[in-house]
Amino acid sequence: MHAETETARAFFTACETGQGWEACRPHCTPDATFAAQSDALAEVRTLEQYTEWMRGILAVLTDGTYDLHFFAADPERNAVCAYATFIGTHLASGPCPPTGRTTRTDYVYVMRFQDGRIAHMTKIWNSGWALKELGWG
Template identity: 65%
Template structure:
């Protein structure tokens, strides 16, 4: 059985490369929840919906990529935190407006909480306004 660090890494990569829930679901409980205090994500309450949101984002930011800066496991609390930087350019149709040709480099953190070796809840910590301004969306 994989440990929670390995599970978190596999989940993180599946979501951040736009593979959606089909690839991410193996690492989560079926009813895994999601929370974020970020404008574009306020209505998203399930990890399934978030994984699909990321899949959609990468259709209009096709060069979207991540760089992990820190990955830490808190075994006592059964949680894993991943800090990364997402970078990409709005160069394809889709999203909140026509392609802007503008790019972003935006910091974010995933806090993944586990139960039975699978992710049961994830909180995303992200300054969405910063990224949206850089992309020319506001």
């Protein structure tokens, strides 16, 4: 298996299970950046901030999980792409009292590598759709 694919998979699992930056850090450059064209993530600029955001969202959507559909490397571009569906129900305190509503929201991560570690990640996600499903928007 391609080394970058193994690194990306370990990062993906740690991030998507809410383990935060401490667990994700070994797979990333220290200054790894983050981007998303998403209102919910408009202020998030680093991968450290994003992994901590994921930790926080899983404290609100306490049954949060994911269904991984696609995972592949593009060695020519030093990138790995993951496509999944996040599933979670608002069961704990958060931006509003628990709604008991569930989202099933698709997203894609494009992870770009430098020297064998993730240097940048772009998340492609329709946050507005997910927030509406949760009763937040």
